[in-house]
Amino acid sequence: MIHYTNSVEVSSGDGSIGRSARYRKSASLLLMVIGCIIVYLLPAWLGGSTVVYGLFVTIAILSVMALGVDVVLSYLGEVSLGHTIFWAIGGYAAAIPSTTWDVNGWTTAAAAIALSVLAATMLGLATLRTREFVFSLATYAAAVVVAEITFNTDALGGSDGIVGIPPLHLPFGIADFTGRSSADLWPIAFALLLLSLGFVARFRRSRLGMQALMVQMNAPLATSSGLDAHRVRFLVFVVSAPITALAGWLYAYQRAYVGPDMFDMYFLTMMLTSIILVGTRILLASTIGVTLLLIQQNYLSIGGDGNKVVLGTVLVLMLVLWPKGLVRLIVDAIKPAVRRRQTVELNDGEVSLRKESARSR
Amino acid sequence: MNVAQQAINGLVIGSGYACVALGWTILLGAARLVNFAHGQMYMLAAFICWFILTRSGIGYPLAAAISIVAMALLGVGMQLMMGRLVMTQNLTSLMIVTLGFGYILQGVAGLLFGGAPHTITTELVQQKIQFGDVWFTSQELLIFVVTLILYGVVWLVLQRTRQGAIIRSVAEDPKLAQLFGIDSRSVYIAIFVLEAVLVALAAVLVAPRTPILTSMGFEEVIITFVIVVLGGIGNVGGALIVGMLLGLFTSFFGALVTPAYTTAAIFAVLLAFLIAKPEGLRTR
Numbered sequence: 192m193i194h195y196t197n198s199v200e201v202s203s204g205d206g207s208i209g210r211s212a213r214y215r216k217s218a219s220l221l222l223m224v225i226g227c228i229i230v231y232l233l234p235a236w237l238g239g240s241t242v243v244y245g246l247f248v249t250i251a252i253l254s255v256m257a258l259g260v261d262v263v264l265s266y267l268g269e270v271s272l273g274h275t276i277f278w279a280i281g282g283y284a285a286a287i288p289s290t291t292w293d294v295n296g297w298t299t300a301a302a303a304i305a306l307s308v309l310a311a312t313m314l315g316l317a318t319l320r321t322r323e324f325v326f327s328l329a330t331y332a333a334a335v336v337v338a339e340i341t342f343n344t345d346a347l348g349g350s351d352g353i354v355g356i357p358p359l360h361l362p363f364g365i366a367d368f369t370g371r372s373s374a375d376l377w378p379i380a381f382a383l384l385l386l387s388l389g390f391v392a393r394f395r396r397s398r399l400g401m402q403a404l405m406v407q408m409n410a411p412l413a414t415s416s417g418l419d420a421h422r423v424r425f426l427v428f429v430v431s432a433p434i435t436a437l438a439g440w441l442y443a444y445q446r447a448y449v450g451p452d453m454f455d456m457y458f459l460t461m462m463l464t465s466i467i468l469v470g471t472r473i474l475l476a477s478t479i480g481v482t483l484l485l486i487q488q489n490y491l492s493i494g495g496d497g498n499k500v501v502l503g504t505v506l507v508l509m510l511v512l513w514p515k516g517l518v519r520l521i522v523d524a525i526k527p528a529v530r531r532r533q534t535v536e537l538n539d540g541e542v543s544l545r546k547e548s549a550r551s552r
Numbered sequence: 553m554n555v556a557q558q559a560i561n562g563l564v565i566g567s568g569y570a571c572v573a574l575g576w577t578i579l580l581g582a583a584r585l586v587n588f589a590h591g592q593m594y595m596l597a598a599f600i601c602w603f604i605l606t607r608s609g610i611g612y613p614l615a616a617a618i619s620i621v622a623m624a625l626l627g628v629g630m631q632l633m634m635g636r637l638v639m640t641q642n643l644t645s646l647m648i649v650t651l652g653f654g655y656i657l658q659g660v661a662g663l664l665f666g667g668a669p670h671t672i673t674t675e676l677v678q679q680k681i682q683f684g685d686v687w688f689t690s691q692e693l694l695i696f697v698v699t700l701i702l703y704g705v706v707w708l709v710l711q712r713t714r715q716g717a718i719i720r721s722v723a724e725d726p727k728l729a730q731l732f733g734i735d736s737r738s739v740y741i742a743i744f745v746l747e748a749v750l751v752a753l754a755a756v757l758v759a760p761r762t763p764i765l766t767s768m769g770f771e772e773v774i775i776t777f778v779i780v781v782l783g784g785i786g787n788v789g790g791a792l793i794v795g796m797l798l799g800l801f802t803s804f805f806g807a808l809v810t811p812a813y814t815t816a817a818i819f820a821v822l823l824a825f826l827i828a829k830p831e832g833l834r835t836r
Contacts, residue, residue, distance in 0.1 A: 504656055
């Protein structure tokens with residue numbers, strides 16, 4: 192688990208408060224590192240079978256995929272239905288160069304990032320002035336059209352897709368990584384997840400992240416304070432694309448195949464449901480959401496069509512009943528208890544204060 | 553190329569597009585609501601009609617009517633669940649909720665009807681009407697005529713009747729309309745039922761022309777989106793014109809260039825339009 196606390200350095204003449212804040216910071220850092228190590232070793236502890244590793248790698252990949260949509264949903268308040276394009280671009284950027292020229296994973300990853308940024312720039316410019324459902328309609332239509340082009344273009348493998356993607360090969364200078372099985376790919380998938388989470392955490396605190404929130408919450412105020420709302424929205428959209436694309440990139444290596452099924456509504460619904468289930472503007476929302484949903488699909492599956500009904504129902508019920516997501520639901524449930532404890536502490540303090548004043552009297 | 557024949561084909565395709573888009577146009581124009589399950593509702597209506605036709609001795613008109621009634625009931629159910637979101641005009645959530653509904657419908661249809669393609673066979677599809685070297689089927693004539701009548705009736709109701717005025721006032725401000733004694737919630741349910749009925753009607757009319765699949769909802773809605781945006785969000789007349797034009801475009805693009813990339817070409821038109829005129833053809 193990674194915790195992000197808004198720790199504020201308090202500088203005081205005393206110095207003890209600053210030190211305690213520093214301690215708290217290093218303690219949370221330590222907890223983060225321990226949490227990461229535990230999660231990293233978890234599949235091995237759970238038996239280390241191919242199925243377990245497969246599940247963990249898929250969770251990591253789909254979490255990163257949804258994280259791209261989360262950036263747009265949480266910081267622009269817009270629903271992008273076109274992120275399957277970037278997801279597929281990542282997959283095809285891994286598939287075509289690696290099968291045609293046998294290039295390594297770094298080159299295909301660079302291609303995935305470059306092409307997704309290019310596609311997002313084009314789509315972002317076209318939808319620059321659209322908002323709400325028109326934005327969603329346009330991005331959705333774009334996804335359907337790119338799917339149709341992919342399906343009908345032989346150079347992209349057509350309806351059959353591209354098979355025989357070689358194992359992921361990443362030269363690290365001193366040592367090379369080559370991996371095919373899910374167990375091999377787990378370190379890469381985990382690293383990709385951490386990198387993406389780190390990137391989004393950085394984005395949240397960045398200038399652009401703050402500006403995006405301001406534009407979402409009060410666009411006229413943002414504009415009157417000199418912000419170009421269109422520019423901010425465009426940049427956030429472009430920034431979100433390579434995250435989803437890199438997930439698609441690794442997905443291609445995991446399956447050793449890409450095809451037009453990457454445009455399937457499953458991925459779109461998965462992206463949205465995982466975020467809505469847990470809540471927006473929560474860093475780990477997509478990770479937790481994807482984990483819960485994939486556990487259902489893997490261990491409590493009721494068949495492909497049945498799982499569709501489950502996924503759709505989760506999405507509908509969450510928005511109708513608890514639109515703020517599970518995390519805020521739980522927080523709201525325990526908040527009264529916390530408040531009660533604080534009141535008790537306050538009362539205790541008051542009592543001791545009174546005792547003290549009585550004594551001094 | 554037989555220009556007259558392509559023009560006829562274009563008008564038939566176009567009236568099909570316009571017919572499928574009518575429910576969405578009303579929903580958006582009159583109630584400022586969105587429904588991303590539109591395509592899946594079209595699919596489900598077509599499958600219900602197909603199921604009744606193949607499993608019972610009931611004829612096409614009655615099967616179509618049962619399918620429409622079933623969709624109307626579904627519309628009531630969906631709207632009851634979304635009630636709070638609709639009253640607060642939370643468009644972003646509504647969009648995702650209806651997308652979820654669409655996914656559920658696709659799953660349910662998969663469970664009930666399987667994944668294989670089917671065709672709705674009606675007598676009207678087999679009846680050819682020939683004028684010189686152009687021809688069309690009775691089904692196609694029916695689509696064209698019904699679409700024109702539906703658009704005419706909807707336009708008259710919205711612009712010329714008290715019910716239309718009530719719908720428009722609720723769209724403007726549901727809370728304020730309530731203060732004037734209008735039951736906004738019932739009006740929303742009525743509009744949503746109308747959307748469901750219209751999409752079901754479109755499905756039973758248009759779907760017999762092509763094989764039906766439970767996964768077709770995803771593609772089915774895209775033309776509706778293009779019509780709704782190009783026609784000027786919720787503009788009934790605009791939707792009819794844009795629908796017909798897109799039908800002609802589809803027909804001639806397919807004949808002159810390639811049918812495989814027709815949707816892509818239509819989308820290119822949409823993109824160019826969004827850049828040039830993001831607010832659509834809206835004049836009001």
